[in-house]
Each structure stands twice: as structure tokens, then as C-alpha cells.
Amino acid sequence: xxxxxxxxxxxxxxxxxxxxxxxxxxxxxxxxxxxxxxxxxxxxxxxxxxxxxxxxxxxxxxxxxxxxxxxxxxxxxxxxxxxxxxxxxxxxxxxxxxxxxxxxxxxxxxxxxxxxxxxxxxxxxxxxxxxxxxxxxxxxxxxxxxxxxxxxxxxxxxxxxxxxxxxxxxxxxxxxxxxxxxxxxxxxxxxxxxxxxxxxxxxxxxxxxxxxxxxxxxxxxxxxxxxxxxxxxxxxxxxxxxxxxxxxxxxxxxxxxxxxxxxxxxxxxxxxxxxxxxxxxxxxxxxxxxxxxxxxxxxxxxxxxxxxxxx
Amino acid sequence: xxxxxxxxxxxxxxxxxxxxxxxxxxxxxxxxxxxxxxxxxxxxxxxxxxxxxxxxxxxxxxxxxxxxxxxxxxxxxxxxxxxxxxxxxxxxxxxxxxxxxxxxxxxxxxxxxxxxxxxxxxxxxxxxxxxxxxxxxxxxxxxxxxxxxxxxxxxxxxxxxxxxxxxxxxxxxxxxxxxxxxxxxxxxxxxxxxxxxxxxxxxxxxxxxxxxxxxxxxxxxxxxxxxxxxxxxxxxxxxxxxxxxxxxxxxxxxxxxxxxxxxxxxxxxxxxxxxxxxxxxxxxxxxxxxxxxxxxxxxxxxxxxxxxxxxxxxxxxxxxxxxxxxxxxxxxxxxxxxxxxxxxxxxxxxxxxxxxxxxxxxxxxxxxxxxxx
Numbered sequence: 001x002x003x004x005x006x007x008x009x010x011x012x013x014x015x016x017x018x019x020x021x022x023x024x025x026x027x028x029x030x031x032x033x034x035x036x037x038x039x040x041x042x043x044x045x046x047x048x049x050x051x052x053x054x055x056x057x058x059x060x061x062x063x064x065x066x067x068x069x070x071x072x073x074x075x076x077x078x079x080x081x082x083x084x085x086x087x088x089x090x091x092x093x094x095x096x097x098x099x100x101x102x103x104x105x106x107x108x109x110x111x112x113x114x115x116x117x118x119x120x121x122x123x124x125x126x127x128x129x130x131x132x133x134x135x136x137x138x139x140x141x142x143x144x145x146x147x148x149x150x151x152x153x154x155x156x157x158x159x160x161x162x163x164x165x166x167x168x169x170x171x172x173x174x175x176x177x178x179x180x181x182x183x184x185x186x187x188x189x190x191x192x193x194x195x196x197x198x199x200x201x202x203x204x205x206x207x208x209x210x211x212x213x214x215x216x217x218x219x220x221x222x223x224x225x226x227x228x229x230x231x232x233x234x235x236x237x238x239x240x241x242x243x244x245x246x247x248x249x250x251x252x253x254x255x256x257x258x259x260x261x262x263x264x265x266x267x268x269x270x271x272x273x274x275x276x277x278x279x280x281x282x283x284x285x286x287x288x289x290x291x292x293x294x295x296x297x298x299x300x301x302x303x304x305x306x307x308x309x310x311x
Numbered sequence: 312x313x314x315x316x317x318x319x320x321x322x323x324x325x326x327x328x329x330x331x332x333x334x335x336x337x338x339x340x341x342x343x344x345x346x347x348x349x350x351x352x353x354x355x356x357x358x359x360x361x362x363x364x365x366x367x368x369x370x371x372x373x374x375x376x377x378x379x380x381x382x383x384x385x386x387x388x389x390x391x392x393x394x395x396x397x398x399x400x401x402x403x404x405x406x407x408x409x410x411x412x413x414x415x416x417x418x419x420x421x422x423x424x425x426x427x428x429x430x431x432x433x434x435x436x437x438x439x440x441x442x443x444x445x446x447x448x449x450x451x452x453x454x455x456x457x458x459x460x461x462x463x464x465x466x467x468x469x470x471x472x473x474x475x476x477x478x479x480x481x482x483x484x485x486x487x488x489x490x491x492x493x494x495x496x497x498x499x500x501x502x503x504x505x506x507x508x509x510x511x512x513x514x515x516x517x518x519x520x521x522x523x524x525x526x527x528x529x530x531x532x533x534x535x536x537x538x539x540x541x542x543x544x545x546x547x548x549x550x551x552x553x554x555x556x557x558x559x560x561x562x563x564x565x566x567x568x569x570x571x572x573x574x575x576x577x578x579x580x581x582x583x584x585x586x587x588x589x590x591x592x593x594x595x596x597x598x599x600x601x602x603x604x605x606x607x608x609x610x611x612x613x614x615x616x617x618x619x620x621x622x623x624x625x626x627x628x629x630x631x632x633x634x635x636x637x638x639x640x641x642x643x644x645x646x647x648x649x650x651x652x653x654x655x656x657x658x659x660x661x662x663x664x665x666x667x668x669x670x671x672x673x674x675x676x677x678x679x680x681x682x683x684x
Contacts, residue, residue, distance in 0.1 A: 036458060040663075092671060097316065097678060101392055101458060102621060102670035109614075109663030116656035117349055217655070221606050223466045229459055266477060272470035275463050279449075282460065286453025305316075 005138055012141045013211035014250030016148045020203025021228035022246055023155060026237035028086060028196030030159060031189045032172035033093050034301030036104025039225030040111020041085055041197065045078040045204035047115030050129055050215045052077045053208075054122045057132045071134050071209045079201035085111070086197025090189040094175075097305040112220045123215055133213045144210065149243070151199065156239040168192050172297030175304045185304065203228075211254075223275070227253065230278035234285045236294020245281075252277055315681045316674075326676050327624050334622070334672045335636060338665030345660055351652055359650055363643035367516060370523040372638035374530035375593060375612055380619030380630045381541040382585035386443075387620050388545070389578040390558040395446055395461025397613025398468035399439040399583045401605060403590035405472065406434035408480055408601060411494045424497045431498070431591050439587015440580045442468065447579035451572040457579070465613065469606040476603045489603035500529035500595045529596045537585055541627055544581075554578045586613075611658075615641060618666055624676065640665065 021042060028035050053074035060070045085107060093100050123129065134140055159165040167188045170178035175185045207224070208215045231249050235241040253274045260270035285291055339360065343353045363369065379396055386393040393399075410431050415422040446460040482492035504525040506518040524531065544551040553574050556564050561571050589612075594601075602608050615637050622633035644658030 096671065096674055098671055098674045102673070103667065105394070105617070106663050106666030106670050109659050109666060111663075113656040113660030113663055114345070116654065116659070117345070120654070120656075218607060223462075226459060226462055226466075230463070233455075233459065266474050268470040268473040268477060272467055272474075275466045275470070278463055279460070279467075282449060282455050283453065286449065286455045291454070305318075 009136060009138065009141050010211070010254050011247075011251055012145045013206065014254040015247050016144055016250075017203055017206045017211050018224075018228055018231060018250040018253070019148055019152065019242060019246035020206065021200050021225065022203075022231040022235070022242050023152060023239055024196040024198065024200030024203060025228060026196070026232045026235075026239065026242065027155060027159065027168070027199065028090075028192050029232065029300060030172045030237055030297060031090070031168045031192035031196075032175055032297050032299040032302070032304070033089060033189060033193070034100035034104060035089070035196075035229075036101055037085065037089065037107035037111060038104075038200070038229050039223060040108030040115070040220075041082050041200060042111075042204040042207070042225035042228070043115040043220040044085070044111040044118070045082050045115075045201040046208050046215055046219055047117070047119035048081045048201075049074050049078040049205040049208045050119035051122050053129070053132045054126055067132075067135060068140060071132070075202050075205040075209060078205035079198040082201030082204070083194050083198040086193035086195075086200075087190055088193075089197075090193030091186070094186050094189050094304055097303045099303070100301045115220060116217045119215055120217055123217075129208060129215050130213045133209045141210070144206075152239045152243060155199075159239065164188070164191065169297070172299060174299055176306075179306075224253070227274055227278055230281060233296075234281045234290070234294070236290075237296070238294065241294070249274060249277065313683045315683060316678050317681060318678055322676060327626060327629065330672055330676045331622055331624065331629070331633070331669070333675075334669035335665060337668035337672065338661075341664040341668060342661050345664070346653075355650070356647060356652060359646045359652065360640070360643040363646050364639040365516075366639075366642055366646075367520040367523045369635070369638040369642050370520070371527050371530060371597060372610075372612075372615075372641055373634055374527055374534040375589060375610075376616055376619045376634035376638050377534040377631055378530075378537040378589040379586055379612055379616035380623065380634050381537045381627070382582050382589065383616050383620040384541060384623070384625060384627060384630065385544065385551075385554065385585070386578055386582035387625055388558050389554040389574065391447075391450065391575060391579055391582075392458050393443060393446070393461055393579060393582050394458050394617060395443065395464045395583075395613065396586050396616050397609065397611070398461070398465035399442045399586040400590040400593070400613050401472050401609070402442045402468040403435035403439040403587035404594045404598065404601060405475065406438055407431040407591045407594040408475075408491055408494075410434065411498045411595075412480070412492050417495050417497060427498055428500070428595065431595060432588055435591025435594070436584045436588040439590060440584035442587070443579045443583020444576065447576045450579070451575040466606075469609075472601065472605050473603060476601055476605075480601075482600065485600075491600045493600045494595065498595060499599065500592065501526045502528050527596055529592055533589060533592045537589070538627075538630070540585070545627065550574070550577055550581075586616075610641075615662070618662055618669075621666065621673075622669060624673070 025035055025038050053071060056074055057067060057070040061067065089103060093103060159168065167178060167183040170183055171185050171188045179185050227249055231242060231245045235245045256270040256273050259265060260267060343356060346356050347353050383393055383396060410427055415427045442464060446457045446464060449455045449460045450457040476491055477489065480491045482490055484492050502525040504522050506522055508515055508518050545555065553564060553569055557571065557574050564571050564574060619630065619633045619637050622636060623629035640661050641658060644661055647653050647657040
């Protein structure tokens with residue numbers, strides 16, 4: 001029974017992290033901006049979470065407030081910090097005729113560096129981050145799971161059933177046409193950047209607060225942001241289709257160690273499994289009808305330039 | 312006040328250089344701003360950065376980055392963003408370890424050193440080419456962006472290498488460390504010169520430079536060879552021409568009956584092959600053995616070479632210049648760590664800040680900004 005509960009907790013945490021990061025990334029890319037900053041943003045969020053959650057917990061618990069409140073506030077703060085990067089990317093890549101890939105990759109490096117600066121001192125001071133994370137309570141985990149799925153459903157409704165969601169998709173397909181039809185490409189992308197990166201940041205903070213309950217500067221070497229990138233790619237950036245894929249990948253990452261023990265695999269081969277699975281998923285996506293069904297936005301990663309641009 | 316972005320009709324002569332210089336200065340300023348925010352002395356940081364530009368210790372990085380910058384230039388010119396240099400570099404060291412420590416280990420199966428070195432270079436080239444070829448297949452036939460694929464392959468390469476070092480490649484003479492054995496001296500490509508290191512600072516610096524140049528002579532030869540090959544490839548080779556056309560107008564290639572898919576496969580494979588060759592020569596010149604958890608100890612040449620290639624604005628003439636800048640900055644990052652001014656984040660921030668300012672100011676080469684009041 002205890003083992004079953006542990007499995008549920010860990011699977012829920014892995015799913016929540018992967019799903020929210022892939023979901024936020026999908027909202028942003030739906031607006032036509034290629035997001036190669038994802039892995040750096042993932043790590044930056046974990047660093048900011050570590051930096052914020054410890055003092056916040058000290059402050060709030062001294063006033064008799066619960067740990068759940070401080071962890072939740074830390075997650076939201078991490079979301080806000082990453083949202084700044086989303087807004088910066090949206091503005092720069094819409095206003096100036098510059099490469100999405102180059103800006104994304106440079107922000108990836110900056111995200112790694114800033115994440116270390118943010119989290120290192122605090123981590124060094126407290127040693128273990130575990131006492132400052134969500135308690136191992138089934139009720140809390142299931143509540144977070146329910147909220148996560150609800151966010152997914154709301155995002156689906158937002159993207160496919162509202163005028164703003166339609167504008168986001170239109171900007172992704174063809175920003176020039178979207179502009180001609182009266183949508184403000186800049187405003188739309190700024191909203192997508194704010195919302196997408198906020199969700200991404202909150203999701204990545206769960207890596208520290210809910211899933212691993214651990215942070216160290218070498219977290220930036222894990223490459224989990226790229227796994228979320230693959231999940232979003234293969235699910236066609238669709239909020240509902242993302243659910244089973246995030247569940248599968250979260251499970252694969254989480255239980256690679258169990259698999260390692262069961263199959264007698266060496267640790268590095270087990271660590272490699274999610275990446276191999278990501279490549280296999282890409283092959284399935286690219287060689288079947290999935291590719292046509294979940295085609296990427298028509299203008300994804302393309303420079304948006306109007307002659308005589310005024311900024 | 313309004314800003315208007317306009318496409319230039321002609322690109323002024325020295326704009327490429329000016330743009331690169333502006334991006335570098337701005338990048339360093341952004342980096343300094345961050346270091347000030349975290350309470351470091353900007354002067355101390357600047358002194359360390361400046362010192363690294365005249366340090367002879369950048370020689371090794373300079374040669375490696377010229378070679379890898381040229382290799383990436385080949386794929387970047389075709390608008391194929393090979394971000395997998397790291398994976399191609401390290402996967403290429405596997406046959407080198409296998410050949411020098413197992414198959415032709417001088418203890419039990421000696422072989423002529425030149426033959427083994429040649430084999431190491433050849434098999435390393437093939438491994439690097441194969442690793443890039445996988446990503447090329449994804450791009451050509453599945454239409455999947457090469458950026459995530461090459462990045463994911465970097466992790467796969469790290470873990471394969473780790474698996475081998477933990478298992479079959481684990482050294483026996485390693486004093487308890489988890490790493491491979493040392494590659495036998497007869498297969499190493501270094502020339503050791505002993506100089507007195509006396510005289511005024513300039514003389515000492517020159518002697519130090521001579522020692523470094525001799526020690527890394529193989530990397531110097533490699534950098535020159537790859538540079539000349541890249542020049543020939545773009546200047547005299549038909550595939551080089553197709554590569555450039557693929558970067559600007561792939562449908563034109565199709566119109567003249569050239570298979571776009573074949574060009575993608577060829578370009579990526581050549582790029583990976585050159586990186587693989589660099590990896591295998593680096594193994595024999597510098598690494599000597601490979602530690603476990605290579606991802607935590609990598610010099611990051613695969614990523615630094617992206618910076619070299621981009622800073623050159625994809626201009627071969629500028630590759631040595633940008634390789635010099637990047638190797639100086641990498642050494643500045645290390646010097647800052649040694650001086651106790653930070654850890655690995657210094658290099659990451661410096662690279663990130665310069666790449667970002669470069670990426671943003673790059674458009675000023677082809678566009679101009681006009682101010683209207």
C-alpha cells in the first residue's frame with residue numbers, strides 16, 4: 001500500500017512537471033515563435049524556486065502559515081520570473097527581424113547561468129531543499145494533479161474556442177494575414193509569451209517542489225526541458241493530446257531507475273532511455289499521419305518583417 | 312520618438328566587423344551588469360577578461376574552435392543548425408579509446424603508431440559523420456527540425472560514453488578514479504619543448520607560447536587542414552555551392568534537378584565528419600583519457616563552436632578572429648573561477664550574454680534603424 005502510494009505520488013509529480021512545461025511551451029509556439037530557450041528556462045525556474053522557497057518558508061511558517069502556501073507562492077514567483085523571458089522573447093522576435101533559434105539558444109545559456117546564480121547560495125546554506133517542498137500527502141498531490149488537468153482543459157478552451165486563442169493560432173500560421181484581419185501580432189504574442197512562460201515556469205518549479213525535492217547546480221545538465229520540447233512537438237502542441245504523452249514520458253523518466261533495477265540496466269543506459277524514446281516518438285510522428293494531423297504552425301520560427309517597420 | 316526598421320539596399324563594407332564588435336562589447340556589458348548585480352567587482356572581472364586575451368593558454372582552444380567553427384559553418388551555410396557538435400565530438404572518441412587501449416595496446420599487441428593514429432582519426436571521422444547523419448535523416452526524410460534531434464543526440468552520446476567508461480572501458484591503472492586508462496605515450500600527438508622561461512615578461516610569454524604551440528602541434532595542423540578544406544569546399548566544390556544554395560533557396564536546387572535530401576545528408580555528414588576528426592585528434596593531443604560523467608567535465612566545444620560560427624556571420628575569413636575571441640572568453644570564464652569570482656555560471660553567462668547581443672544586433676548588418684521624432 002505504501003509502495004503504491006509512493007508510485008502514485010512520484011508519477012503525479014513527474015506528469016505535472018512535464019505536462020505544464022510542455023503546455024506552456026505549446027501556447028508560446030502556437031503564436032509562431034520557436035522556443036529553443038526551453039531548457040534554460042526550465043533550469044532558471046528551478047533555481048528561482050530554490051532561491052525563493054527557503055526564505056519564504058522561514059517567513060511564513062514563523063507567522064504560523066502553512067508550508068503549502070510558501071511552496072505555492074514560490075512556484076508562482078518562478079512562473080513570474082520566467083514570464084519576463086517570455087515577454088522579452090515575444091517582443092524582440094516580433095519587433096525585430098532576428099533569428100528565433102539564435103535568440104532562444106542564447107537565452108538557454110543565460111537561463112543556465114542565471115539559474116545557478118539564483119539558487120546556489122541558498123542551496124549551499126540549507127543543504128537539503130526537501131524540508132521546503134510540498135509534504136508527501138496524497139491529498140495535496142491529487143489536488144495539484146486536478147488543478148493541472150483543469151489548466152490543460154482551460155487552455156484547450158482558450159486556444160480553440162476564444163477570439164484571443166484564435167488570434168494566437170492565426171499569428172502562428174501567418175502573422176501577416178492575422179495582422180490584415182485586425183489582430184495585433186505584438187499584443188497577441190506578448191500574451192502568449194506571458195501565459196506560456198508563466199505556466200512553463202510553474203511547471204518547472206514542481207521539479208524541485210513536488211517531484212525530485214532536490215536542486216543542485218548540475219540540474220542544468222539533465223536536459224528535461226528538451227524532453228518537454230519533444231512531448232509538445234509530438235503532441236502537435238495540443239493541450240489534450242499532451243496529457244497521455246506527458247504521462248508516458250514522466251513515467252519513463254521517473255521509473256527509469258526502477259527499470260534499471262528490474263532489467264539489470266546500467267544507470268547511464270537507464271538515463272538514456274527517455275532520450276531514445278523521444279527520438280522514437282519523433283520517428284513515429286514524422287513517418288505517420290500524425291505529422292499531418294499535428295502539423296506545426298505554418299510560420300513557426302519565421303522572421304516576421306514588414307517593410308517600413310515602425311517600433 | 313519612433314524607430315523604423317528598413318532593409319538596406321547595399322551592405323556597407325565594414326559592417327560585418329562593426330556589427331561583431333558592437334555585439335561583443337554589448338555582450339560584455341550585459342555580463343558585467345549581471346556580475347555587478349550579484350555583488351562582484353566589475354574591475355576585477357574586466358581585468359581577468361582582458362588578461363585572457365593575451366594569455367598563451369588559449370592556444371589549444373583556439374585551434375579546436377577554428378576546426379569546429381569551420382565544421383559548423385558548413386552546415387550553418389546550408390541553414391542546417393547542427394547543435395550536436397558536442398555529441399559528434401565525444402562519440403568520435405570511442406573508437407580512439409578502443410583502438411589505442413584495447414586492440415592495439417602496446418602491452419600485448421603493439422602496432423606501428425602512425426598506422427594506429429591514422430586509424431583513430433579515420434574511425435573518429437566516421438563516427439562523427441554517422442552521428443550527424445542520424446539527425447540529417449530525421450531532417451531530410453521525416454521533416455523534423457534538426458535542432459532538437461542534434462541536441463537529444465548530445466545527451467545520448469554522453470550516456471553511451473559514460474556507459475562504456477563505467478563498464479568495458481573502465482581503466483585498471485586509475486588509482487580508484489572512474490575513468491579510462493591513459494592512452495599510451497607512443498600514440499600521443501604532443502611535442503614537448505623545454506625552455507628556460509627566463510627574461511622579461513614578454514620573453515617569458517613568447518617562450519610559453521612556443522611551448523604551447525609545440526605541445527598542440529597536431530591541433531594546429533588539424534585547424535589549418537580543416538580551414539583549407541572548408542575554403543576549397545565553398546570555393547571549388549560543387550557540393551559546397553549546392554550547400555550555399557540550400558541555405559538561401561532550396562527550391563532552386565529542386566528546380567535544377569538536385570536532390571535537396573541528398574544535400575542535407577551530405578552537408579550534415581561532412582560537418583559531423585570534421586567534428587569527429589577534431590574529437591579524435593583532441594583525444595590524442597589533450598584528453599589522453601576520458602573521465603566518467605563526461606557531461607559534467609566537458610569543455611563544451613560543441614556549443615562554443617556555435618558561437619564561433621555565428622560570430623563570424625558565417626564568413627570563413629572571420630572564423631579565426633571569432634575563434635580567438637571565444638577561446639579568450641572561455642579562458643576568461645575559467646580565470647574568473649580560479650580567481651574565486653564565481654563558478655561554471657561565469658562561462659555560461661558570458662557565452663549567453665554575447666550570443667544574445669550578437670543575435671539581436673546581427674540584423675543591423677542587413678537592416679538599418681531610423682529614428683523619427
